[in-house]
Amino acid sequence: MQFTYEPVDADEARRQRAIYEPFTRAVRELLDATIRTEVGAEDIAAAQASIEAVTARLRAKQLDGPFGVRFTTEGQGMSWGNPVVGVRNPMAPPLTIEHGAEKCWTEFELGAAYEGPPDHVHGGISALILDHLLGEAASAGGSTPLFTGTISLRYLRGTPLGPLRSEAWIERVDGVKTYARGFISDAEGPTVEAEGVFIKPAWARDPQ
Amino acid sequence: MQFTYEPVDADEARRQRAIYEPFTRAVRELLDATIRTEVGAEDIAAAQASIEAVTARLRAKQLDGPFGVRFTTEGQGMSWGNPVVGVRNPMAPPLTIEHGAEKCWTEFELGAAYEGPPDHVHGGISALILDHLLGEAASAGGSTPLFTGTISLRYLRGTPLGPLRSEAWIERVDGVKTYARGFISDAEGPTVEAEGVFIKPAWARDPQ
Incomplete structure (x- = not known):
């Protein structure tokens, strides 16, 4: 790469x-x-x-x-x-991603181009956004790239098109693996939750 | 909806x-x-x-x-x-999705617009494609919409930009839940694997 x-x-x-x-x-x-x-x-x-x-x-x-x-x-x-x-x-x-001490977050609006079910965000678009945001949280905005190892998404209900928010944070770090969690929410609360494991590539690890 | x-x-x-x-x-x-x-x-x-x-x-x-x-x-x-x-x-x-008796599949090419790591597909784009293809397999191309309940993705290695293939099939059906699996592959074999649970919405279920 x-x-x-x-x-x-x-x-x-x-x-x-x-x-x-x-x-x-x-x-x-x-x-x-x-x-x-x-x-x-x-x-x-x-x-x-x-x-x-x-x-x-x-x-x-x-x-x-x-x-x-x-x-x-x-x-x-x-x-x-x-x-x-x-x-x-x-x-x-x-997305414009904001970084705080304990999490990162973003507010955005999704329109016609992101539609799956009528008037709702395509489930895979939620996955795209959460994969990115969890990866960003895991790397803490740093310049060391981390790669997604696994990610799991749980859809609580449909995500309406319109104004949305997403947050992500690090749950724990275990060697080269960083565990992150996050969600997408509308005005009524979370619609999709995610957890993922992000991995530092071998070429970016400290020499042993 | x-x-x-x-x-x-x-x-x-x-x-x-x-x-x-x-x-x-x-x-x-x-x-x-x-x-x-x-x-x-x-x-x-x-x-x-x-x-x-x-x-x-x-x-x-x-x-x-x-x-x-x-x-x-x-x-x-x-x-x-x-x-x-x-x-x-x-x-x-x-994507143009083909339906066979036991699985559905698609061959496609991803270029610059889908890039995450240099020269590679954004992990979230793989999630977007697999969410869609597993959903399509789960609904067997039928007109009854199914919604993603959960989906988990395992990234085996980077997915290069260029020509790719994806397949998905039903693993089992349990009441309103359909379990589907699938993968994306390049010429060398699978790069990302996925499994998901797809749910028939209450309004589309047979009356009890």
């Missing part, structure tokens, strides 16, 4: 973010409109032609592969392509 | 699909290009303006809420907004 991009100067990271973040937000809006639109075939054909032209322009200069995980010179992670938190990934809500 | 849209005539469903499917595919390409582009600020600003214009045009007539789950007059499900299989959801790969 390649974590070895040249670190990006913090000013340069800010400059890039100012360009790409509003652009990605516009694509996120388009994604929602793509699902919900009821305009006719002619409008759709015109929209498709415009989008194909934009894509061609963007692809004139692009990375050969995916975005990867990069760091600033100050050690800040730049997971900009990440499907949960990536500010350059239109499929990410994206 | 609202499953009560007017059923759509099968010909009308085909007509709509022919319009929206290639359009959604174009937005999916744009999503990938949004993450990978390295063009400069001026090109990004122009792309953003074009996209905002397209979105406004699409939003001129749109659903008030999410797409929902609809059915054709022949009883075929139309989960077109679904984030895993939805042909109108640009964030869905989308």
Whole structure:
């Protein structure tokens, strides 16, 4: 696994973010409109032609592969392509995760793109978010990557689309294994609970 | 939960699909290009303006809420907004699920939008796909919706971006609970295993 991009100067990271973040937000809006639109075939054909032209322009200069995980010179992670938190990934809500002394948490809103049962969040989207948040709690926002070993989810009731909250915290640490727990809740309380074991990869462990 | 849209005539469903499917595919390409582009600020600003214009045009007539789950007059499900299989959801790969007598399976490819660790699938994306596929196996492609009760995932190793396969099958049925299992694999074999319990909602159970 390649974590070895040249670190990006913090000013340069800010400059890039100012360009790409509003652009990605516009694509996120388009994604929602793509699902919900009821305009006719002619409008759709015109929209498709415009989008194909934009894509061609963007692809004139692009990375050969995916975005990867990069760091600033100050050690800040730049997971900009990440499907949960990536500010350059239109499929990410994206979550902004807050870190406290004992837990991390995030407040966010999920719309049409995340629907499973009618008006409710797809169960797998809850799993996606909790996997990410528990992993973030387990690594305590640190720059050492941890990988999910196992994760179990218990669905208490349907999670409605709309404003939601998620929290996660470390339960205990046992050698290279970190046990984390968390939940997603709406205004009425928790809807999904999760527990997971996160593992420090062999290459990131202290030498014996 | 609202499953009560007017059923759509099968010909009308085909007509709509022919319009929206290639359009959604174009937005999916744009999503990938949004993450990978390295063009400069001026090109990004122009792309953003074009996209905002397209979105406004699409939003001129749109659903008030999410797409929902609809059915054709022949009883075929139309989960077109679904984030895993939805042909109108640009964030869905989308998976095409095959049903055999003893299992269901799907072959698909994941690119930049699904990246967690560098060049690898986000663990939560594997959870999203397996939640969906196990649910599909549990309901045996039937029109009775089942909801995830619990799901547990075991990550054997990193899942590389690229071509993948997933399978799921019913392990046993116990009253309103259906136990399903499955995995995701690359060319070398399984990378993630899952087991889940899927529950028939009270309103869909046979009267006692």
